[in-house]
Each structure stands twice: as C-alpha cells, then as structure tokens.
Amino acid sequence: MGKAAVRLAVDIGGTFTDLVLDVGGRFISTKVLTTQEAPERGVLDGTRRILAQAGVAASDLDLVIHGTTLATNALIERKGARTALLTTAGFRDSLEIAYEHRFEQYDIYMERPEPLVPRPLRYEVPERIAADGDVMLPLDERAVERLAERLMADGVEAVAICFLHAYRNAAHEERASAIIARRIPARVIAISSEVCPEIREYERASTTAANAYVLPVMEGYLERLDHGLKALGCSGPLLLIMSSGGITTVDTARRFPIRLVESGPAGGAIMALAVAAQNGIDKALAFDMGGTTAKITLIDGLRPQQSRHFEIGRAARFVKGSGIPVRIPVIDMVEIGAGGGSIARTDPLGRITVGPDSAGAMPGPASYGRGGTMPTVTDANLLLGWLDPANFAGGHIDLAPAVAAAAVDAVVGSRIGLDRTQAAHGITELVTETMASAARVHAVENGKDMAERTMIAFGGAAPLHAARLAQKLGIARVIIPVGAGVGSAYGFLRAPMAYEVVRTRLVPLKAYDPEYVASLFAAMRAEAEAVVRLGAADTALEETRTAYMRYRGQGHEVAVPVPDAALRPGGVDHLHHAFEQVYHALYGRTIPLLDVEALTWTLSLAESRELPAREPPVAARSAPEPVARRALFDPGRGATVEAGVYGRDSLPPGAVVEGPAIIIEAETSTLIPGGFVATLNGAGQIVIDRRPR
C-alpha cells in the first residue's frame, strides 16, 4: 500500500455541481455549473478540473461517489420514459384513484397530480393472488403474450408490473415479466415484488411505476458517465449514493434508480453525523437551510432517523399527500418551504406569511436586482444588517439594499403598519417559527424531545437563523461545520456501502414463530449481502432489523428494532417488550390485553464505518480584532446595535467571540445573537452556546 487513497465525491444540484476530492485526508472542493441537458458533461468537466487543481492523475482515482437529482427531476418535470403499468384485472385505476383523498380540506379548486402512467397505458391481466399468497385465479399467460405485442405497438419504453398481494407471492409477476421480456428488454421492466415488496397496493404501484419511469433515463446516464470516467483514465469504481445515506454499485442503481431520489440531502445528514461524532453528541438535530427549502433530521446515538416513506414533487405548499408516494429507505427528514429565497407576504388578517414558494435564482430575492419585487428572507436578512451587500455568495452576487427595502416596505411594512426593521424582523422571526413548528411536529411524530439536542447547521442560509431557531426549540448549543456550503458532497465521502430489503408478512404475536422469523431475516440478509458485497467484498457488515408493528385494529405501524433474542425460542416476549418500549416512547402509554401484530419487516445491511474521533478540547483564547463593525438588528435584544464582524479564516482554534457578532466566510455568514457566545473548536467548527441567564 503506502499510497494514500484518492476519492472523489460529486453532488449534482439544481444550479451547481459540487465536487470534493479527498487525497489521503487533504480535501479540495470546487463548484461547476450543472449541465442540465447532459449532466455527465458537468461532472466530467469538474472532475478534470479538480484533478488538475490537486495535481492528481485520473488513473490515481480510487473511487468516485456520486449523487444525482436526475431521477427526481425526471419525475418532477415528467421527463421520464413512456411507461406502461400492468395490473391485476379490475385494478388499473388504483394508481389514479390513489388515496381517494383531498389533501387540502378547504380548497374546492384542488387538483391532483396526473398519474405517471396515463390510463391508456395501464393494462389489466387476468390473475389473482389472495392475501395469504394462495392463487385464486391463475395467471392468463396468453393474455400476457398478447399484451407484450401490444406494448411494442404502443411504443412503450419501460414497463412496471404490480399485481395484488405480489409482496406475498411473486410468482405471477415474475412469470409475466419473463413473458414480456421476450419483446421488451428485461432491463426496463420493474416488478413490484422486487422494487417494493410491501403491502398497500397504491403505494407499491406508485413506487414501481416511478422506478420504471426513470429506468431508461438513469440507465443511459450511468452508462455515459461510466464511459466518460473510463475515457478520462479513471479505472476506480463508480458508486452511487442512495436516499438512505448508503452507497451502492452502478448495477443496483440501474435496477432500482428510485432509491437514488433525495440523495443530496442524505449526504448532508451524513456529514452532520460525522460532526456529531467529532463533538461527542448523542442527540443531534441536523438543520440544512438553502435557497428554497429547509430540512431537519434527528440523529440519535449517531444514527440518523430512517423511514420508508417519501413523497416526490409535493404540490406548491409542501402538503402531505400531494406528491408521488414512494416506499423506499430514506433518511427521515422534514422538508419545509423555508429558505433564503422564500417569499414574504401579508394575508388579509394582517399576518406575515413566509414561503412555501421561493423566488429561486431567477428573479431571486428583490435585492438581487434581477427584477424581483417580492421581499424574501434574504432581503430581510440584508435589511437587518446580517449580510454584507458586497460579499454575498462568495461575492458572486451584489445585493441592493434599496431594492430590498422597497419590497419589504411595500409588501409587509406599509400593509400592517410596521417600520422597516420591525417588518424585516417579523419576516425572519416567522420563517424561523415555521421551521420550529415543523421541527417540533417531526419530533413528536417520532416520539423524540427537542431539548438537550445539539443543532448542526449547514447550507447557505442556516448559519444566520440557527441560533434563534435553537432558542425557540430550547436547544442550548449550535455547531456550524467547516465547508457548510458543500456539506452534501463531504458527506458522500463518509457514506457506507449499504442496502435495505423489505418483506410484508402479517404475524400476530399470538402465533409468533421465532424460527419462521429467523429464516425470513436470513433470506433477507442473503439478498442484502449479495448487493452490498458487490462493493464491499470483505469488510465487516452491520445488520439492522426492524419490524413494523401495531395493536390489532390500528392502521399505523411503529418501527420496532428486532433484538437477537426475538429470533430464538421464546423470542416473542422480547419482541413484545421491544414493541411496548417503542409504543410507550411514542405515545406515553401501552394498552394491556390488546393483541399485537407485525406487518412488515426490514433488514438493512451496511459496511461498518469508523466515525471520526472525538476532537480534543482546545484552550480558550481571545479572538483577533474584528475586521469591521456593522450596525445590525440583534434578535437577542430586539434592538439595533453595533457589532463586530469577524473573518472565519482568521479565527484560530479556541477563539471566543461574544454575541452580538457576525462571522463571515465565502459561502455564508454566521450570526451570533446577543446572549450567545461562539468558540472555535479544534476542527475549526464554530460552536455557539447560549449564555446561561
């Protein structure tokens, strides 16, 4: 060995493609413009550039880890393949009927998103499997053969197959897939028993259809990227980051591209995990606030919260139930329409509302001077003195305070009789309150507390709002990591090879058979291991088993960790106990005498990864003189004060900065309100503490 590993992380975002190169622990980062029409060009261009910058040959690149929003964008913009859906006869409308629900109670003009597969491309197949897996009606193979011809004639580019209860018995789906594959390439066929073998027909069909819809797009892209990297001389493997925060091989990514959606934010959560380890934080809250949205993730015991439910492309107001539901392993985060570009208004009640819509990059906040007339959070930040108009986003954009002032006055101040500073303060307070409310509800839904957490804040807009948000949540400490602007790509470098497998088997605890459950998990382990070993041949693996359980009669399951003891004789008591612990933590009580059942089981397998070591403490020292002084509105005191402006680069470890103050760096600024004190730790992270009152 002797040679340091060289690894590259690439995160494609809406505007920029971020690259971080790790040369044996030395990190180099760069940003290039995303090339929407052929994203691999931007990636390859950036790769060439960053390698040159680092003086590293492409042939020395050991590994490329890649996250892309290509699948998400194809789904949101409806630019995927012409996809057909085969269903059990009588159920072709399941995808369209969805939940039979209005997600906006009071809106009589509500519209539902169009299904990914239009009705003429949803075909019915005579067959029927019962809930227990028995065949009630055999598959009509002749009908499938005729359908295969018809799919060709209809110019179908991808096929999803979702039959009722296929999560229990996959035979019909597998057979139908084999027959269709005589006419349509097998690689563009997705069957629900492989993509998402989980009960609830609409969500399974939606996940399978979404997977098929992006199959050809991702296939082509990954192939071009792989070739491109090889042409550069890079022979190391290409790995893809998934929404679960794990990484996987190109082969798996090609088969299940739906698992790649929302992978960028997952990278942010992994970076936050590393920061938590460095600081010995048992209960963390990762807070990522960018231009359009904010995302909040809970990390307990150095494990980010996981979930199996995600919605793509929620309608404008981020309303639950308004997007395309997919059942995939994801890092559980609450996403709020609250970012620097979020637009402020007043409603007819005189209330200030912020977001969920954003001014985006064009026209952007009013102060960008690109024709935007609506005030945004960034405009309010500027008027409060939190931003330097000449030094925003690395100096790429000059901010115009006069335009921001006019927008805030016209849209907020004059309508409800607040002066400019009050109005700007109101905008930042309300956007922060919105995020705080969402965070609290998210914590409640997960049976978690907010107090005693440490917040880890990153993304362009987070360091300005973090301290105040923490205060609202009763959080005493905030950490702003180094390189907060390209956090996701940093996170990719720490992601483990991983894979999660799901099965639905309704098991009442009254009839619990540990041997059966153990063999179920053994089969799941084998399936997961086959995938993980493709990229991690001989490293140690960590297994996480979960049962989704409920009291009989309930419709919502809770995620229960399955202890080893539950798989041994007499294991039922251990599983019951584990269920009661989780239920009690979530709802504060258990219900004696009521039967308990497990519905769905998951097993996730990940490479064991060592987290960074705890940073040793450093001696406190006084900070150098501020580079400037600026009048700013201090939310700690509710008044405008003179405050010091510090350059982050010039603050040595141990430096102490008393609020109110601003610490500036290229991509972001950190606000230390009055009543808070910031200390630089040994890793150069800004640690903000609330002064005890």
Place this chain on the structure above:
Amino acid sequence: MSHRLGEIEVQILWNRLIAVVEEQAQTLIRTAFSTAAREAGDISAGVFDRRGRMIAQAVTGTPGHVNSMARSVGHFLDAYPLDTLVAGDVLITNDPWKGTGHLFDLTVVTPTFKNGHAVGLFACTTHVVDIGGIGQSPSGRQIYHEGLQIPMMPLARAGQMNEDLLRIVRANVREPVQVVGDIYGLAACNDIGAARLVEMMAEFGLDDLEELSETIISRSRQAMADAIGKLPRGTWTSSMTIDGLEAPVTLVGSLTIDADVVRVDYTGTSGISSFAINCPLCYTEAYTAFGVKCAIAPWIPNNAGTLDAVIVTAPDSCIVNAQHPAAVYARSIIGHMLPDIVFGCLDQAMPGTMPAEGTSSLWNLSLVAAHGLTGRADEVRTAFNVTTFHSGGAGARPQLDGLSATPFPSGVRNVPVEVTESITPVVVWRKELRTDSGGAGRQRGGLGQVMEVSNRDPSPMGIYHRFERVRFPARGRAGGREGAVGRLRLSSGTEFPDKGLHIVPAGDRVIIEMPGGGGYGDPRTRDPRRVARDVAYGLVSAEEAERTYGVAADGAPPKS
C-alpha cells in the same frame, strides 16, 4: 399580569397555538383504533379560553366537528363552571346534541392550569369503534337503539379516573379494550396540548391567554366581516331532494348575506325520519359553516370569531334539527349534503363561482359476517365487521373537471384493498373508475367507481346500505348534466335500491356502482380535444361523446 403583546409576538403565538392543536390532533390520530378516526381523520382537537371560546382548532379530516365541538365546551362550562374544576379533572360526553352529533363520537374536555390558575381548556373528539346498541345500521328508530349514552360527567376527578364509568363502557360496547383505549387516548392528547401550552406561556412570559385570545378572535371576526362585506347583499334559496330512507327528503336552505354575517335558515326542509338519518342542529351548523367558509374565506383559521360569522337556524323537528329521542347515527347522510345547498344559494348570488353538486355523501363499505345478522353462529365461518371508506365523483368546478372517486365535503381517505383482505376474508375483485358516470358538461363531473366484493369463506356476508344518490342524482350547474346515480346489486342479479342491511349469499358477489358528480356548463361547449381524450382514456364512451357532447370519438368537431 402579562405584558402587552407586540405585533410580531401575537403573530408568533397564533402560529404556535395552531401548531399545538395540530400536535394534539396528530397524537390522537396515530393512537386511534377506529378506521373512521385513523384513516378518515374523524377527530377534532382545539384550545379554548376561560370563557369557553375556541382560539385554535386543528384542520382534520372531517368538518363535522368544526362548530359542534366548539359549542360543546360551552355546554360543559355551563354544567361544570371553570372555578369548580381542579387540575386533573377531565370531562366527557357523547350526547349527540351537546357533543358532535352521534353516540359514536366521544368528546373530552380538560381544563389547563398554570401556577394553580385555570388558563384555558383543551377539547378533543374521536369516533370510536363501537358504542353498543344497533351498531352501524341506519335502522335505529330512537336514540335508545343506538347504544350507550354518556351524559356530561367527569372522566377523571383530580387525576383519579372514573372507574365506574369505564366499567359501564366496557359492559356496553363490542370492543371494550379498543374503546377504553381511545378514551385514554382522548385524555392523553389533551394533556399533551396542555403541556405545550404551558411551555409556550412560560417562554413568552404569559400568565394568562386573555389578551391573545381576544386579539385572535376579534381579528378573525373582522376578517370574516371583511370577506362577507365584499359579497352582494340579499337572500337566495336553494333546494335539493335526496333519497332519504323511508321517503325522499327535501332540503331547503335560504342564505342571507348581511353586512357582516351569513345566515342560513332551513325552513321548508322535510320533517324527521323514523330512522337514523336525522341530524342534530350542531352537526347541521358544522357542515353549513364549512360550505360557507370554503366558498368565501378558506384561509382564515377556525376559531370563535369565524364561527360567529355564520348563523344557522332550522325549525324544531325538521330533519336538520332533529330533537331527542330521534335516532341520529347516520346523520352524516344529511350533513354531507348541506354544502351543496349553500353552493346552490351562492351560485345565484355569485354566478360562475360555485361547483356543481357531487356525490357528497360517502359510499363507505360496511361489511359484516356475524351471528344473528348474516346467519346463525354455526353458519358464519369467520366473523368480521369492517368499514372501508370510498367515494363517488365530486361536482365539476366552473373551470375544472370534478375530481373522480374523491370525497367532498368529508375529507376521508380510503383503506388499501390489500389491508382489508389481510384482516378479513373479504375479496375485492374490481375497483375501477365507472365509465360515463361523470355528469356531462363543459367541465365534466368527477367519475364514480365500481367495486365488486365477495366473501372468500363459503358464508353469507352482509353489507350496510347507507348510500345516497341512488334515486336522485347529483345535479349539474349552468347547463351541465347530472351525474349517474349509484347502484347496489348482486352479480346474480338482485338489486338493492333501499337502505338497510342486505345479505350477499355465499359464493355471490355484490357490485357497488358509485355515483358521479354533476357537470358544469353546456356539454356541447366542451373542448372537443378534451372529449376525445376522455374517450381515449375510457372515461366517456364513444356513444356518450357523440350523443351528449356532439363529438365523434376521434375528436372531430360536432356533426350538424
């Protein structure tokens, strides 16, 4: 004394109160046992000031509790003045006239104390799995048939649960563990709300809610007045006949827009039924106010200020103001139709803004196999009793087609077929959109759906017919046609036009064809491309396209 609240503080506190009741509601939904509560969000949660005025309420699945639960707290305070209550006291009722309209809904009220002083109250309501009596049938003749009645009484005194009441509940309901579990859930969710409220008051240094409550209510009242002030003044009347039970029911509403209130009076409406489709006034008020609010000010959060802006009256003993001892279990059949009456009036006041009539009433499938109902015990292989939520088509909007298979005004969600089949022997053979059921129009009404269901066991199965729009369809508006009527029959041929429990013999299947929503505007003015698309999608047949829309299946312009 609390300090005077600043403008931004008021706004933040208002948001926070709404977040508190949303959290209270989520807790209730996630722990609930009845399908109605957990899938349909048939629950309610709110916070009240010392005078019993509602300050904030969660937006949940069904509007039926909006006003009814708010009024309920007033009834409780009349019987149990706040000064007589201590920390740990909890009150309960399921009185249909003082709660939310039928015995299945339990309402629980808890006073909140800070530093030993009562600062407000939390209330919540949920629909439980069972309340004894005749069960989910609309065939009850009197309230006494419908199960256990719990007059307003303490559920707990100073933290001590009323065990006598719980024993009576357990003895009277079919699922005692689940029902008592829900009662504990109601009490617990109020406690969560209270804890959050006290935290909030501590954070902002508030000793009481008086100023905040007054500000929120008066501003909301003013906003409602402003919204109403922009409407044309006058009185408009609308009527609609629906199937009813033993005889058709005619609903007549007169809506008056005054300077700052909307009044709706139901004089002229049919008298009460001998069966359980009667509606207490509190429930009538809820759905009427919901219709008005959707139409004129959907963005104002519900509180005492918004509720006071809609005044609902009805003569005693008409079906929308049924008095004790009328049976009321299926009061939603009538309640769900009331927004259509409101829209019928507002359409005259403001033409071109209101949707056509929809299916409105839910087409939930309540399926049962049980001793005495579908045969003797030895003829029932697997006993079950399951309700799944389903809907026909909604009415077309002036600029948009109606939503297919979507509830309005109720906000329920369906239960997945796979879930129902996993917990019962029920098999659903078909669940698809019903071609040609959407009322024709420039904007087409939403389509109903067809379901075909059987019992996998070789035993008979019962289905409760509580379905509306079987005889009288949802009417179109502005020249739009009516939606298709619904239909219930066996695949072997027998039709079930009447409400009640019907038996599906072993081996047979029941076919449920749900109604479509009414159309909006003359069908001949519908964009021929949209007609062609509907034909290509199989939503409209080629014959219907030609006959009603005057468009050939290929989208060619109308033939003369």
